[in-house]
Amino acid sequence: MSMTELYSLLPMITLTSVILVLMMVIAFARNLALTCGLSAGGLLLTLVSVFWVNHDLSAGFVTPLLVVDAYALMFSALIVSGSFFITLIAYGYKVQRGELQDEFFLLLLLATLGGITLAHSTHFASFVLGLELLGISLYAMISYPNQGLFSLEAALKYLILSAVSSAIMLFGIALVYAVLGSLSFTEIASNVYQDTGFDRLFILVGSGMILAGISFKLSLVPFHMWTPDVYEGAPAPVTAFLATVSKGGIFAVLLRFFTTVDSYQYETIISGLFWIALLSILVGNILALMQTSIKRMLAYSSIAQIGYLMVAFIAASEIGGKQLAIEASAFFLIAYFLTTIGAFGVVTIMSIDSTDHDQDGLDKYEGLFWHRPLLAGFFSTMMLSLAGIPLTAGFIGKFYIIAAGVKSELWILLAVVVIGSGIGLFYYLRVIFTMTKQSESNEVNVSATGGWAMAAVTLLLVILGVYPAPVIEWVSAVAKALV
Amino acid sequence: MLELGLFYTSATVALVATVFAVTRYNVAHALIYLIISLLASAVIFYLVGAPFAAILEILIYAGAIMVLFVFVIMMLNLGSPGDGVEHQWLQPGMWIFPSILCLVLLAEIVYMLSSGDRMLQGKMIGPKQVGIDLFGPYVLAVEIASMLLLAGLVGAYHLGRKYLIDAREES
Numbered sequence: 001m002s003m004t005e006l007y008s009l010l011p012m013i014t015l016t017s018v019i020l021v022l023m024m025v026i027a028f029a030r031n032l033a034l035t036c037g038l039s040a041g042g043l044l045l046t047l048v049s050v051f052w053v054n055h056d057l058s059a060g061f062v063t064p065l066l067v068v069d070a071y072a073l074m075f076s077a078l079i080v081s082g083s084f085f086i087t088l089i090a091y092g093y094k095v096q097r098g099e100l101q102d103e104f105f106l107l108l109l110l111a112t113l114g115g116i117t118l119a120h121s122t123h124f125a126s127f128v129l130g131l132e133l134l135g136i137s138l139y140a141m142i143s144y145p146n147q148g149l150f151s152l153e154a155a156l157k158y159l160i161l162s163a164v165s166s167a168i169m170l171f172g173i174a175l176v177y178a179v180l181g182s183l184s185f186t187e188i189a190s191n192v193y194q195d196t197g198f199d200r201l202f203i204l205v206g207s208g209m210i211l212a213g214i215s216f217k218l219s220l221v222p223f224h225m226w227t228p229d230v231y232e233g234a235p236a237p238v239t240a241f242l243a244t245v246s247k248g249g250i251f252a253v254l255l256r257f258f259t260t261v262d263s264y265q266y267e268t269i270i271s272g273l274f275w276i277a278l279l280s281i282l283v284g285n286i287l288a289l290m291q292t293s294i295k296r297m298l299a300y301s302s303i304a305q306i307g308y309l310m311v312a313f314i315a316a317s318e319i320g321g322k323q324l325a326i327e328a329s330a331f332f333l334i335a336y337f338l339t340t341i342g343a344f345g346v347v348t349i350m351s352i353d354s355t356d357h358d359q360d361g362l363d364k365y366e367g368l369f370w371h372r373p374l375l376a377g378f379f380s381t382m383m384l385s386l387a388g389i390p391l392t393a394g395f396i397g398k399f400y401i402i403a404a405g406v407k408s409e410l411w412i413l414l415a416v417v418v419i420g421s422g423i424g425l426f427y428y429l430r431v432i433f434t435m436t437k438q439s440e441s442n443e444v445n446v447s448a449t450g451g452w453a454m455a456a457v458t459l460l461l462v463i464l465g466v467y468p469a470p471v472i473e474w475v476s477a478v479a480k481a482l483v
Numbered sequence: 484m485l486e487l488g489l490f491y492t493s494a495t496v497a498l499v500a501t502v503f504a505v506t507r508y509n510v511a512h513a514l515i516y517l518i519i520s521l522l523a524s525a526v527i528f529y530l531v532g533a534p535f536a537a538i539l540e541i542l543i544y545a546g547a548i549m550v551l552f553v554f555v556i557m558m559l560n561l562g563s564p565g566d567g568v569e570h571q572w573l574q575p576g577m578w579i580f581p582s583i584l585c586l587v588l589l590a591e592i593v594y595m596l597s598s599g600d601r602m603l604q605g606k607m608i609g610p611k612q613v614g615i616d617l618f619g620p621y622v623l624a625v626e627i628a629s630m631l632l633l634a635g636l637v638g639a640y641h642l643g644r645k646y647l648i649d650a651r652e653e654s
Contacts, residue, residue: 062623065620066623136635
């Protein structure tokens with residue numbers, strides 16, 4: 001490997017060295033403040049190095065496995081900043097849970113490294129490795145709490161179902177490889193094969209199986225069964241991570257695979273995607289309606305949100321609308337990251353003192369506006385953004401999705417998006433109404449780092465909603481480079 | 484054509500053994516079938532021209548990991564009730580079918596070795612080629628895999644430690 005190649009891998013190298021340093025520090029001194037500070041600092045350093053590399057970028061392959069381009073760096077920046085905020089929010093939560101919490105941050109960094117690998121990967125080998133790195137760290141993070149069979153149950157469910165979906169995906173990869181003889185995305189795109197008979201069948205079934213595996217990880221209907229249970233059982237900061245960083249990394253690789261290989265040319269796959277998106281939006285929103293647990297409600301709402309994202313993903317199948325669709329999905333994902341981290345961040349802060357089970361019952365949030373107005377304000381902003389109310393990033397994101405859908409003329413899906421948003425309004429606003437009710441005070445100790453991190457997330461969300469121009473410029477430059 | 488026959492034979496053995504591994508009620512019996520399934524896939528690897536992968540399959544899966552399994556099962560059955568369980572495992576008769584499957588594989592290997600290099604298609608990839616590739620274009624895969632192992636190690640350490648502490652408090 002040459003120096004320039006090493007230089008363009010700077011973010012990954014930085015993060016890896018932070019992981020190694022952190023491991024040594026934990027081995028010698030267990031101090032949660034130090035561990036958390038080091039991880040947050042390391043993630044900031046990684047973020048700086050992402051922008052550093054992005055500044056004078058010479059896009060290109062680094063070994064056949066990874067590619068460093070504006071697209072990979074944008075998703076890396078998103079993943080690293082997501083992990084940064086989750087680290088800060090998790091600190092106060094972890095302090096209250098006694099000893100042996102240091103490894104949590106080590107696992108968080110390792111999972112982030114897996115996410116960055118996914119964003120860079122352009123080869124099935126690095127794809128599977130990144131996915132497993134993310135997955136294995138997540139199993140341990142979900143089952144992290146020392147007491148509580150609840151989280152163990154969630155981890156076991158995630159482990160088994162995730163392993164099955166990985167197996168299905170590997171089978172699909174093997175079928176594609178059997179026809180095309182390569183695992184690299186660019187070679188799969190350029191290798192010719194006879195588009196008839198068995199070869200075509202193999203490619204179609206293989207792509208379908210890969211898509212099924214990825215849909216599981218993105219928790220799209222009909223592969224969503226695990227989502228509410230795992231989201232409910234996992235500790236709140238881990239749920240935030242599971243809903244954002246893990247899905248963002250996988251979506252990055254899915255979009256890259258489809259645009260490089262041009263799987264959009266297959267009618268069957270497009271119609272499969274159509275049903276997946278349609279069902280995700282409807283089922284997610286309808287099941288979220290009657291939930292009394294905030295975590296379960298957010299789980300179903302995240303199914304619906306990723307369904308909206310898939311609308312933009314399908315819109316990229318039209319050649320004319322491709323750039324706008326990629327732009328839309330990237331912007332929507334940024335807004336989704338901020339909102340979801342913010343929403344689970346509030347649940348994390350509310351649950352700081354309850355060490356056996358997170359505070360996720362809707363009734364626990366009654367009267368929050370009177371006892372903790374600022375926290376309730378943050379939560380309301382997140383709910384409004386999820387519902388797509390103007391002045392929040394969620395509005396711009398949804399607007400973008402609809403614009404992309406209109407350009408590619410996906411009328412049925414657009415109608416479903418509108419219906420879904422209408423249903424969504426009900427349960428998002430219900431949370432806000434619950435918080436305005438009068439009730440007895442229940443004390444919440446807000447940790448300083450968590451509070452500041454929440455303030456920063458909310459501020460970013462509003463800034464993105466009011467003045468999105470710089471981010472839109474960035475996102476459209478990335479989309480232009482990718483098309 | 485003959486190679487294709489060899490392939491289908493070992494594939495059938497692998498399938499049958501896997502079905503038996505999944506449907507056995509007895510863990511030890513299931514393990515034996517699992518080992519046979521792994522051996523059969525090793526034969527398939529050899530057939531498609533990957534002798535190195537075949538050897539790794541036997542060394543790591545059928546060898547090291549299976550021995551670990553057996554150790555765990557043995558340690559879970561300490562004391563005299565364990566003897567009864569072990570006696571039940573070693574009932575005469577249960578070894579006949581696994582041995583037949585193994586004999587089929589053995590016959591295949593003996594045949595392949597006696598009649599020179601037999602493989603389906605393509606070229607033979609030896610250990611040297613694998614090594615050159617792993618430390619050439621795929622060096623980053625090795626690095627990422629090392630991080631993957633680190634994640635597994637840290638996770639297993641944390642989860643295992645929980646039970647160590649519980650056990651210490653009890654005693």
